[in-house]
Amino acid sequence: MSEDHGGAVWIASLVRRFPDLVEELAPAAHGGPRERRGDGPVGGTTAPVRLYVSDAVRDITDGVVELEEAVRERLGLRPVPPASVPVRLRRIAGLLDRIAADPLLAPHVEEETRRMAARCARALGDPEQLVRLPGRCPACDCVSLRALPERAEIRCVNPACGRLLEAEH
Secondary structure, eight states: OOTTSHHHHHHHHHHHHHHHHHHHHSOOBOSSOEEOTTSOEEOOOBOOOOHHHHHHHHHHHHHHHHHHHHHHHHTTOOOOOOOOHHHHHHHHHTTHHHHHTOTTHHHHHHHHHHHHHHHHHHHTTOSSOOEEOSSOOTTTOOSOEEEETTTTEEEEOOTTTOOEEOOOO
């Protein structure tokens, strides 16, 4: 997955974080079956399903499916078999060089993957996800560039610098 394309940062973030979101969806059992005095076992208690997590999983899953289908259609590629979200994201990442060549598709893929990465981060309770970027800050030459998906910006997190980089669109 090439980090040269804006969408690559968000795709990598989603590939890494989406499984955590799915794990948050499944309520964990708090211990095994309990027993009441004089009665048989009683089912274990579970945490309630958090609907905002469920909504985020559904939104991201639907978004990735629709994005992959749109990318393949725009690039004139055959449809592919259904797959999990991380597999679909990796397939999109494998097409980033071709996506970058399309002036309408590239910003769409970047914006959609950024939106989904931000939704995933919010559902996981992150105030705002920071994504480490390769390269150095052009102002201070530190390896402290971070992308902030909620704000759609890239900035240097070196406290002595703090430079906000212009979006390259």
